[in-house]
Amino acid sequence: MTVQTPVSLEERKDKLQGLGCSRKRVEDARFTQGKGHYVDDIKLPGMLFGDFVRSPIGHGRIKSINKEAALAVPGVKAVLTADDLRPLGLHWMPTLAGDVQAVLADEKVLFQNQEVAFVVAEDRYAAADAVELVEVDYEELPPLVDPHRSMDPDAPILREDIKDKTEGAHGPRRHPNHIFTWEVGDKAATEQALAAAAVVVEEQITYQRVHPCPLETCGCVASMDKINGKLTIWGTFQAPHAVRTVASLITNIPEHNIRIISPDIGGGFGNKVGVYPGYICSAVASIVLGVPVKWIEDRMENLSTTAFARDYHMTGRIAATPEGRITGLWCHVLADHGAFDACADPTKFPAGFFNICTGSYDVPVAYVSVDGVYTNKAPGGVAYRCSFRVTEASYFIERMIDVLARKLDRDPAEIRMINFIRKEQFPYQSALGWEYDSGDYHTALAKALKSVDYDGLRARQKASREAFKRGETRKLMGVGVAFFTEIVGAGPVKNCDILGLGMFDSCEIRIHPTGSAIARLGTISQGQGHATTFAQILASEIGIPAADITLEEGDTDTAPYGLGTYGSRSTPVAGAATAMAGRKIRAKAQMIAAYLLEVHEGDLEWEVDRFQVKGNPERFKTMKELAFAAYNQAIPGLEPGLEAVSYYDPPNMTYPFGAYLCVVQIDVDTGVTEIERFYALDDCGTRINPMIIEGQVHGGLTEALAIAMGQEISYDADGNVHGGSLMDFFLPTAVETPAWETDWTETPSPHHPIGAKGVGESPNVGGVSAFSNAVNDAFAHLGLTHTQMPHDHWRVWQTAQRLGVTG
Ligand code: MCN
Ligand code: CUM
Structure with a gap:
């Protein structure tokens, strides 16, 4: 006999702590008490x-x-x-x-x-x-440290072990220090667009070598x-x-x-x-x-x-109409891979997903070529919240858009609005081969501009520049606008593999007789809070409170096979597997419920934590009751137990996006920069845990600040590494880190079972350009179009001096 519980539907829902709940991190009880168990323990x-x-x-x-x-x-x-x-x-x-x-x-x-x-x-x-x-x-x-010299005829040959190999893993090699050339897009049509364009801008943009430096x-x-x-x-x-x-x-x-x-x-961060x-x-x-x-x-x-990040030397050209409509994008990258090509990319993508570099814009034709070369530096390249080189791509296009705006003397936000892919164009086929699943860019940027009072900021900047001219201040104000489209969730097995292993992911669930559960995944948390959030996905799918679900990852003897956590793929891929495995559990539970309630399966409907008879909701069986029945009843035609496993091969990547705004104040006499304000709007589709998303954004923005404003691993002419210790590698503390303002819109992914997109890397992908655009913007009225990162005090001061405004 079912005992009626006097709780309301809302209370039952709340008890689950499922999707959308800012559930506190279950991991933190152990981490905040020094009870974590790390490898050195x-x-x-x-x-x-x-x-x-x-x-x-x-x-x-x-x-x-x-x-x-x-x-x-x-x-x-x-x-x-x-x-x-x-x-x-x-x-x-x-x-x-x-x-x-x-x-x-x-x-x-x-x-x-x-x-x-x-x-x-x-x-x-x-x-x-x-x-x-x-x-x-x-x-x-x-030593060979300058990648621009790698393929010179007289360059020293680094890899004598393969010096005679004319064929590399990604095609022919032109020089003993050449690794690969990767080309995507329509070269002829892009060159034609450039030749025919009323406006062409060109810029050389370097994204310096950095390192994720996990604690x-x-x-x-x-x-x-x-x-x-x-x-x-x-x-x-x-x-x-x-x-x-x-x-x-x-x-x-x-x-x-x-x-x-x-x-x-x-902390892993791809390292x-x-x-x-x-x-x-x-x-x-x-x-x-x-x-x-x-x-x-x-x-x-x-x-x-160990795995460094970036070291991309990019040359870009944009063709546009006088009104600022982009008609073509051309890009060449010289990629410094160090002494061995140890990039952690899907096999078919030697430059990762760099060819998302058309960004959030409806670019009719585009062409990208990437030359990977060897130098006498540490190997790596793909790490640091990069989504397989999307950070580089995003930085490239977001700087280029600003360069175009400057050339046309137009507002950078306006040029973005003019060129955005429109909502009704999704699913959108990009010129470089991607199918963007969903997006609403105009709404996101409009919300961001309104939230920060963009027009007010520009008015204030104008006033501040005039005050500077009058000698009333020694500070220049910069406003950085950045918009990004991410591509995460590698990936469809048909085109994404690592060493031949298809990039699916998995979840296995066992429901215990008393109605609690254990779920195991092929991914592994490094601080992202998987034990908290994946239990939430499951709670909503199977009606068992998240608190009653143990989540386990990382042991190959117990977890189902999966490709792991990087490329913000856990939510798009393993998160989908979790939802699908949960649905299998529910399907079997429904058969058990039908037997117990003596009705046809089709006469049952699911409500929060139970199956009830359609039109007769007083007759129901809760998931807890069904779990026990699975172990205690002999049900004709059904095996005992309640377990399921799902291996999920996503049909497409997911495409999160966001609009970021940064306000910086620069002291021209010292080069000291102060981030006055930073606003980040993220859209990662259905939000599983808003608090964890906010934490991810805070962390990613702090790393973006680090990269844009100070980090660099450089090599001197003798091949000595600089930035190889925390004496000279900038790691921001609470002192340097500004207060982050976060915001959101929610555009679900149409192909993900719960509509979720990844978010872990977004703040880094979008953040770096916002900082850099702000610094460049501060000097824009003095004729600056682009200055290289990192924007540390020394370099910023040098820029000010070059432009003739230092004291
Ligand atoms: N999430 C959510 N709702 C969404 C999307 C995500 O609540 N719509 C939650 C997820 O459930 C998960 C977290 O946000 O708890 C991050 O999810 P996801 O975007 O899927 O990213 P991954 O879990 O795959 O994490 C990888 C990503 C990468 S590639 C780097 S690099 C990075 C990052 O995560 N490394 C990190 N964030 C990090 N955060 C910490 N603390 N430590 C790292 O090493
Ligand atoms: Cu590219 S850093 Mo993460 O993918 O681990």
Whole structure:
């Protein structure tokens, strides 16, 4: 007999804490009490510690390595070099981009701090002492640091291992330092549009090399159990299943004997997608020595050797009518990939989704070509809230639009409005091959302009410029407008794979007899709050309170196969799998309800947390009751239990968008910038947890501020890395970070089961251009069209000086 509960429909809904609820993060109970469990918290009996000998030079030949003194240090167990890994075939490893990378330098070093030898010792101190004692004799070679020089006829040849290879992973190679050329679009038609245009603007835009610098650096613990033949690796992995498959392929250990576990991760930001030499060396050392081996990077190793971001040198041309209507877009990119092509892109996209660079605009014809080249720098390129190079694309087009506005002496917001893809054009086919799922750009920008009183800001700027002229102030005010379209949710398996693994994702759900549940996903949270939000999706789908659903990720022995968390794909792909698996649960629950209520399935309807008889809502079975029945009733034609799994292959990407506005005040005598105001409107479709979205936006904007206003990893002419420590790599604190104003519109994705789009990377994709446009705008009346990032005080002061306004 069903007991009637005296709660209202609203109360029942609220109890679920489902979609749209700003549910507090369940993770925080542990994180805020210092109870997180990170890889460096793992301590196993007999565990040894590894540490790297790294190259002091950027380019050179290794003449000899002498390990004797190092091996004599008490507690040192082994010193591995490429020669030790060679018999195992593990001195080189495949990269995610179809290249190979030296695990330990094999005859040559190609960037400063490259891994040369791996010392294993009883404790970290002994390992560090021994690292100092490994004697490596180098013959220095001329370093190549300027990517513009990579393909010069007389450029030093970096990759001697592949110098005669004329075919790369992405087509023909024209030079030993050439990696690939990627072309998209209609070259002839674009050139014609440029030739015929009344207005053409051209600009060279560099997006400097930066680094995501997560609080927790990369690391792992590898443990080979020689008794059962099982290799377990705990590590900072954003894609644990892919790591397992790759580990199996390169070590020949059967995949069922490898277990990859990502424990809590202290920020990933794309830095933890790639496979690093430390992982391989720890695993090899554990296999050889038969005990667990831990390797944890220090800050300088992290900044100077693991996945950097950007380093895109872009030349753009826009063709337009005198009224400001764009008629064509041309772009060439010189992409500096460092010493090995280790970009974490889907296989068919050597420059990621850079070809979204037509942005939010209805551009009739476009053409993009990207040349990837080698230099004596650390490998990587795809990281840091980039959505596979959408950050670069967005920065490029948003700067170019401002350059066009300046040329036509028009307002940058107005030029955007004129060229936006209109609401009724969705689904929209872009000139460079994407199908935008949904959008309403005019509404979003109009709301943003109104919210900040844009006309008032421009009036204030005008007054401020006049005051500056009169000598009443030494500050220049800049207003940065930026609009972005993101592309996230890789991806349809038909065109997105990594190392041949299709980029679907998954969710497996088990409902327990008493009506609570566990859900496991192929993704892995690094701070995004998945345990909170994915339980919310499920709560709305199956009527079990989010608080009664455990969410688990990151253990390949228990989680269903998935491609992991990056490219803001968790919500678009695993979030969809979660909803679909929930619907399978509900379908079976409906059959059980029909049996128990003795009606036909079709006579039942779902309401919040129960199935009720249509037209007779007093007759119902709650999900809790149905869960118990699944384990306690013999139902003809139905298996016991209540479980489901979904592997979801999305039909398309999702296209979140947003309108950002930044107001900056610049002191021309010091170059000091002050962000007076920053407003961010995001549209990520259906919002699962508004509070978490706001947190994602705050974090992404802070990183955008960091990149636009100060971060840079640079190399001097000798190949020395600068910005490789927090002494000179800008990491903003609360002091430098302004208060963020957030806002939203909600345009659901038409193909996602709950209409949600990703959001994790949006604030970075949109934010950087808003800051940079603001700085450029501050100087616009003095004739400036473009100045390169980062806009640190020194560079800003130099710009002011060049323009003749310093004191
Ligand atoms: N969300 C939501 N409603 C939406 C979209 C998202 O409530 N319509 C929630 C999601 O449920 C999830 C969070 O927002 O809890 C982020 O979701 P999503 O946009 O799907 O991004 P991912 O979970 O795939 O996270 C990856 C993304 C990337 S690629 C980088 S880089 C980045 C980012 O997330 N790294 C981060 N944000 C980060 N935040 C933290 N704290 N740490 C990182 O390493
Ligand atoms: Cu491009 S950084 Mo995120 O995709 O992990």
